[in-house]
Amino acid sequence: MLVFAGAAAAQDGAAVFQANCANCHASADATQQGRNPSIDTLRRLSPEAILNALLNGKMRIQAVALSDPERRAIAEFLGGRALEAPNAGASVKPCNAIAPFGGPSGTAEWNGWGNGLSNTRFAKDGGIGAKDLPKLTLKWAFGYSGGVTAARAQPALVGNRLFVASDTGDVHALDPKTGCAYWSFRAKATVRTALLVAPYTLSNGGNGWAVFFGDLRANAYALDASTGQVIWVQKVDDHPYAAITGTLTYHSGRVFVPVQGLSEEVQGGRPEYECCTFRGSVSALDVGTGALVWKTYTVGEKQQRGTNARGTRQWGPAGGGIWSSPTIDPRRGAVYVSTGNGYADPPQPMTDAVIALDLQSGKVRWVNQLTADDTWTLGCRATNKDNPNCPATLGPDYDFSASPALTTIDGRDLLVLPQKSGMTYALDPEKQGALVWQHRIGQGSGRGGQYGGAVDERYAYFGVGDSTTNAPGGMVAVNLATGTRVWRTPPEKTLCGAPGRDCNAAQGAAVTAIPGAVLSGSYDGGLRAYAADDGSLLWQFDTNREFATVNGVKANGGSMDGPGPIVAGGLLIVNSGYGGIAGRPGNVLLVFGVE
Numbered sequence: 001m002l003v004f005a006g007a008a009a010a011q012d013g014a015a016v017f018q019a020n021c022a023n024c025h026a027s028a029d030a031t032q033q034g035r036n037p038s039i040d041t042l043r044r045l046s047p048e049a050i051l052n053a054l055l056n057g058k059m060r061i062q063a064v065a066l067s068d069p070e071r072r073a074i075a076e077f078l079g080g081r082a083l084e085a086p087n088a089g090a091s092v093k094p095c096n097a098i099a100p101f102g103g104p105s106g107t108a109e110w111n112g113w114g115n116g117l118s119n120t121r122f123a124k125d126g127g128i129g130a131k132d133l134p135k136l137t138l139k140w141a142f143g144y145s146g147g148v149t150a151a152r153a154q155p156a157l158v159g160n161r162l163f164v165a166s167d168t169g170d171v172h173a174l175d176p177k178t179g180c181a182y183w184s185f186r187a188k189a190t191v192r193t194a195l196l197v198a199p200y201t202l203s204n205g206g207n208g209w210a211v212f213f214g215d216l217r218a219n220a221y222a223l224d225a226s227t228g229q230v231i232w233v234q235k236v237d238d239h240p241y242a243a244i245t246g247t248l249t250y251h252s253g254r255v256f257v258p259v260q261g262l263s264e265e266v267q268g269g270r271p272e273y274e275c276c277t278f279r280g281s282v283s284a285l286d287v288g289t290g291a292l293v294w295k296t297y298t299v300g301e302k303q304q305r306g307t308n309a310r311g312t313r314q315w316g317p318a319g320g321g322i323w324s325s326p327t328i329d330p331r332r333g334a335v336y337v338s339t340g341n342g343y344a345d346p347p348q349p350m351t352d353a354v355i356a357l358d359l360q361s362g363k364v365r366w367v368n369q370l371t372a373d374d375t376w377t378l379g380c381r382a383t384n385k386d387n388p389n390c391p392a393t394l395g396p397d398y399d400f401s402a403s404p405a406l407t408t409i410d411g412r413d414l415l416v417l418p419q420k421s422g423m424t425y426a427l428d429p430e431k432q433g434a435l436v437w438q439h440r441i442g443q444g445s446g447r448g449g450q451y452g453g454a455v456d457e458r459y460a461y462f463g464v465g466d467s468t469t470n471a472p473g474g475m476v477a478v479n480l481a482t483g484t485r486v487w488r489t490p491p492e493k494t495l496c497g498a499p500g501r502d503c504n505a506a507q508g509a510a511v512t513a514i515p516g517a518v519l520s521g522s523y524d525g526g527l528r529a530y531a532a533d534d535g536s537l538l539w540q541f542d543t544n545r546e547f548a549t550v551n552g553v554k555a556n557g558g559s560m561d562g563p564g565p566i567v568a569g570g571l572l573i574v575n576s577g578y579g580g581i582a583g584r585p586g587n588v589l590l591v592f593g594v595e
Contacts, residue, residue: 048147
C-alpha cells in the first residue's frame with residue numbers, strides 16, 4: 001500500500017486542527033454570527049493562504065504556540081494538498097533601467113488614502129473623467145504572490161512610481177507604465193494600509209522622499225522611496241492584538257498613525273480569555289526618526305471587572321479602535337479621526353464617534369458620539385447578565401470604518417462620513433462637531449464596513465454595504481449643502497452568479513469621484529462607474545476571472561471591499577480580491593488607461 005506524504009500531513013493536520021482550531025471554526029455556535037469562517041469556508045483557500053494567515057495575518061496570535069510543522073500541517077489539511085515551495089525571484093519582474101524618483105510632480109498624483117489631507121477621494125485632476133470611461137482598456141495586471149487571497153492595500157501613484165503592498169507584507173515600487181519593479185521590501189507582517197509618500201530629511205542634511213505604511217503587528221514603517229532602504233520602523237502599540245489598517249497621514253514633519261484591535265474583539269467572548277484590554281489610539285511620530293511625539297487613547301485605562309465562572313480575570317473598558325486614515329485640518333490645527341465600537345464594559349464616550357485632536361499636542365478638543373453604548377464582542381448574546389466575558393447589553397457593532405472627509409460648501413466647512421449603521425453624517429468642525437445633517441442610505445449591517453464616501457464640489461457619494469441584510473448594494477448621492485438625496489441607484493445584477501454568502505451585491509468599499517462620475521467596487525467583483533448627475537450606469541468591468549500578469553504570478557479577481565480605486569496620471573488602478581470571513585478570494589492589481 002502506497003502512503004503519500006500529502007495524505008500523512010493531512011492526517012496530522014486534522015488532529016492539530018481539532019485540538020487548536022475546531023472550537024472557533026467547526027462549531028455551529030462559533031460560526032453562526034458570520035464572523036468566524038467555517039471549516040468549509042477555510043477549505044476554499046489555498047494552503048499557502050492558510051499558512052500566510054497563521055504566520056503574518058489575523059490568526060498569528062492564535063497560532064503563536066504552534067510549531068512550524070503544526071502550522072504547515074493545518075495549512076495542508078485545510079488546503080487539501082501539500083504546500084508549494086516558493087519560487088525565489090518569481091514574484092516581480094525587475095526594471096531594466098533605474099529611472100530616478102523625483103517625488104511628486106505637482107499634478108496627477110494619488111497619494112495616501114483619500115488623495116490629500118482632507119480625504120475627499122476626489123480625483124479632480126486625475127486625467128480621467130466621465131467622457132473617458134468608454135475608452136478605458138486594461139493596460140496590465142500584477143499578481144500578488146505567496147498565497148495571497150485578498151488585495152487590501154490601496155496603491156499610491158506618485159511621480160513615476162506606483163507603490164503597492166500585499167498580505168504577505170511585500171511592498172513594491174513599480175513602474176506605472178509597465179509594472180516592472182524598481183525595488184521590493186518585506187515587512188514583519190501583513191500590510192493592509194494604503195501607501196503614503198512624504199518628504200523627510202536625510203542624515204547628511206539633504207531632502208528625500210519616504211514611503212510610509214503600517215502592518216498588522218502595529219509596526220509603522222518609513223522606507224526611502226528611491227531605494228526601498230529602511231529609514232525607521234516604530235512599533236506604536238505593544239498590545240498583542242494591536243494592528244494598523246488605517247493609512248498614515250503626513251503633515252508638517254509628523255506622521256499620524258491610527259491603531260485598531262479587531263482580533264481581540266473576536267476573542268473576547270471566549271471564557272478562557274481575559275476580556276478585554278485593547279485601547280484604540282492615534283500616535284504622532286517624527287517623520288525623520290519615527291520617535292513618538294504624542295499618543296492619545298480613545299477609551300479609559302483598563303480596570304479589573306471581576307472574574308468569570310472559570311476564574312478568568314475580566315477587564316474593561318476596551319475597544320474604540322481607529323480603522324481609517326486621520327484627516328488633517330491645517331487651518332484649525334486639528335486632526336480628525338473616527339472610532340469603532342467598545343469591546344468591554346463600561347461604555348465609553350469616544351466609541352463610534354468623530355474626535356478632533358490638537359495637531360501639536362494630541363489633546364482632545366471635541367467629541368461627537370453618534371452611536372452610544374455600542375459594546376460588542378463575538379459570541380455574546382443580546383443580554384449577558386451572568387457572563388462577565390460579554391457586555392451586559394450587546395451593541396449593534398455599528399463602528400466607523402471611514403475617514404471623515406473635510407470639505408467646503410457655500411463657504412461652510414463640513415466633515416462628511418458614512419457609518420455601518422446605514423447612516424451618513426455631516427458635522428460642523430467650527431462648532432465642536434455639531435450635527436449639520438444626517439441621511440440614511442441603508443438598513444445597517446454589523447458585518448463588513450462602510451469604508452468611505454467621496455465628495456466633489458456639489459455632492460457626497462456613498463456605496464451601500466448592508467452585506468447581511470436582504471437588500472445589499474446600490475449607490476446614493478446626497479446634496480452637500482442640505483443633506484437631501486439627489487439620486488439613488490439600486491444594485492446591478494451580481495456578476496459572480498446567484499447571490500449567496502460569498503457572492504453579494506454589497507458596495508461598502510470606498511468610492512472614488514472623478515469629474516462627472518463616481519467609481520464603486522462591489523463584493524460581486526464588479527467595478528462600476530455612475531453618472532454624477534443622475535446615478536445612471538456608465539461603465540462596468542467584471543474582475544471575476546484569471547488575468548495574465550506582467551510578473552508571471554497566477555492571479556485572479558474576486559470580491560472588492562475595503563479600499564477603492566485610485567485615479568491619477570490618466571490611469572485607473574484598482575485591487576480585486578477580498579477572501580476571508582466572507583467574500584471571494586483574489587490577488588490581482590489592475591491598471592486601466594484611455595485607449
